[in-house]
Amino acid sequence: MTTIAIFGVGLIGGSLALCFKGKPGLHVIGHSVRPSSVEKYIQRGVVDEGTTSMREAAEAADFIFLCVPVGNLEEYVQKLSTYKLKPGCIITDVGSTKASVAACARKHDLQGAHFIGGHPMAGSERSGVEAASSILFENAYYVLTPDPSTPAAAVDRLKALLADTKAHIVRVDAVEHDEIVGAISHLPHIIAAMLVNQIRGYNEGNPLYASLAAGGFRDITRIASSDPVIWRDILINNKDVLLSLLADWQEETNKVIQVLENGDGAAIEEAFLTAGQFRSQLPERRKGMIHSIFECYVDVADHPGIIGKIATELGNHRINLSNLQIIESREDVPGILRLSFREQTDLDQAVELLHSSGYSTHF
Ligand SMILES: NC(=O)c1ccc[n+]([C@@H]2O[C@H](COP(=O)([O-])OP(=O)(O)OC[C@H]3O[C@@H](n4cnc5c(N)ncnc54)[C@H](O)[C@@H]3O)[C@@H](O)[C@H]2O)c1
Numbered sequence: 330m331t332t333i334a335i336f337g338v339g340l341i342g343g344s345l346a347l348c349f350k351g352k353p354g355l356h357v358i359g360h361s362v363r364p365s366s367v368e369k370y371i372q373r374g375v376v377d378e379g380t381t382s383m384r385e386a387a388e389a390a391d392f393i394f395l396c397v398p399v400g401n402l403e404e405y406v407q408k409l410s411t412y413k414l415k416p417g418c419i420i421t422d423v424g425s426t427k428a429s430v431a432a433c434a435r436k437h438d439l440q441g442a443h444f445i446g447g448h449p450m451a452g453s454e455r456s457g458v459e460a461a462s463s464i465l466f467e468n469a470y471y472v473l474t475p476d477p478s479t480p481a482a483a484v485d486r487l488k489a490l491l492a493d494t495k496a497h498i499v500r501v502d503a504v505e506h507d508e509i510v511g512a513i514s515h516l517p518h519i520i521a522a523m524l525v526n527q528i529r530g531y532n533e534g535n536p537l538y539a540s541l542a543a544g545g546f547r548d549i550t551r552i553a554s555s556d557p558v559i560w561r562d563i564l565i566n567n568k569d570v571l572l573s574l575l576a577d578w579q580e581e582t583n584k585v586i587q588v589l590e591n592g593d594g595a596a597i598e599e600a601f602l603t604a605g606q607f608r609s610q611l612p613e614r615r616k617g618m619i620h621s622i623f624e625c626y627v628d629v630a631d632h633p634g635i636i637g638k639i640a641t642e643l644g645n646h647r648i649n650l651s652n653l654q655i656i657e658s659r660e661d662v663p664g665i666l667r668l669s670f671r672e673q674t675d676l677d678q679a680v681e682l683l684h685s686s687g688y689s690t691h692f
C-alpha cells in the first residue's frame with residue numbers, strides 16, 4: 330500500500346486527494362490541526378483517513394504533499410526534517426512560487442527523504458475543500474522543479490503517482506518558474522484586483538458602475554475574487570520578480586497614455602491585432618489556459634422534453650452552459666447528454682444541481 334499524506338486539504342490539496350482516493354494500492358491521509366476539519370474531509374469522502382497529528386501522518390507516508398499557503402511552506406519543511414520519515418519518502422508541495430521552498434529544503438537535512446517542488450497550473454478563484462474537484466488538473470500543466478542533484482528515480486516515482494491527475498508534467502528550473510509564473514499568473518492577479526478596486530471607488534460615487542459592468546469587466550476580473558491570504562503570501566514571496574514586472578507594466582501604461590494623447594489609431598489597431606494573434610495561439614484545451622472546456626456526461630431517460638428541462642434548470646440557477654450535445658439517443662436506450670462549460674465553477678454547480686435532481690453524471 331502506498332500512503333499519501335496531504336497537509337492543507339483545501340482547493341488544491343483536496344483536489345489531489347480526490348485524484349488519488351479510491352485508486353488501487355493508494356491510501357490517502359488528510360491532516361488539519363482542527364478536528365472539525367478532519368471530520369469534514371472524511372464526511373465529504375475526500376480522504377481515507379484523517380488526523381490532527383502532523384507527525385503521525387508524515388511518518389506513515391510514502392509521499393507528502395504540502396498544500397498550505399506559500400507563507401507556511403518553510404515551517405512545514407522544517408518540521409518534517411525533525412520527524413522519522415520513511416526512507417525514500419518524497420516530499421513535494423504545490424505552492425505558486427518555487428525558489429524559496431527549494432532553497433529551504435536544500436538547507437535542511439531531510440534524512441533520506443527527497444524534496445521535489447511542484448506547482449499544478451490549474452486552480453480557481455474559489456478556495457477550501459468545498460471547491461475541490463477530481464478533474465481540476467486534467468490536461469493542465471503540472472510543473473516539477475527538482476534540484477539537479479535529486480535522484481532521477483525519485484522524480485520518476487512522483488511523476489508516476491501524478492499520472493492520476495491526468496496533468497502534463499513539465500520540468501522547469503525553480504527560479505525560471507517564478508519569473509514566468511510571475512508574469513502569467515501573479516501580475517494578472519494584481520491587475521485584476523487593482524482594476525476592481527479602481528471601479529469600486531468610482532462606484533461609491535455612482536452605483537451605475539456596478540450595474541453596467543458586463544462581460545468585459547467580469548472576464549478580466551474573475552481572479553480578483555481569489556483568496557486574500559493565499560495571494561498575500563504569493564505576492565510577497567515573489568516580490569522581486571513582481572517589482573520588475575510592474576515596472577514594465579508601468580512603461581506599457583505610459584505608452585498607452587502617449588498613444589491616446591497622440592490620437593494614434595494605427596498604434597491601437599496594431600496593439601489589439603498582435604494581442605489577439607498571440608492569444609489565439611494559446612493552447613485551447615488546457616486548464617489554467619484560456620478557453621478551457623469543462624465537461625460532464627449525464628444519463629437521461631428517453632422522455633420528450635428532458636433536454637429542454639435540464640437546460641432550463643441550469644439557466645434558472647444562472648449556470649452558464651457553453652454547449653450541449655446528445656451522444657446517444659435511440660428509442661430503446663437511455664441517452665447520454667454531454668454538457669460543456671467554460672468555467673470549473675459552472676461545472677461544479679451543474680453537477681451538484683443535477684445530483685440533487687436525481688440525475689447521474691460522469692466525466
Ligand atoms: N488557488 C489556486 O488557483 C492555486 C493553484 C495552484 C497552486 N496553488 C497553491 O496551492 C496552495 C494552497 O492553495 P489553495 O488554493 O488550495 O488554498 P485553500 O485556502 O483552498 O487551502 C489551503 C489549505 O491550507 C490550510 N491552511 C491555511 N492556513 C494555514 C496555516 N497557517 N497553517 C496550516 N495550514 C493552513 C487551510 O486550512 C486549507 O486546508 C497555495 O500554496 C497556493 O499558492 C493555488
Ligand SMILES: O=C(O)C(=O)C[C@]1(C(=O)O)C=C[C@@H](O)C=C1
Pocket residue numbers: 424425449450451452453454513514515552555617
Ligand atoms: O484559474 C484561476 O482562477 C487561477 O487563478 C489559477 C492560477 C492561474 O493564475 O492561472 C492561479 C494560481 C496558481 O498558482 C496557478 C493557476
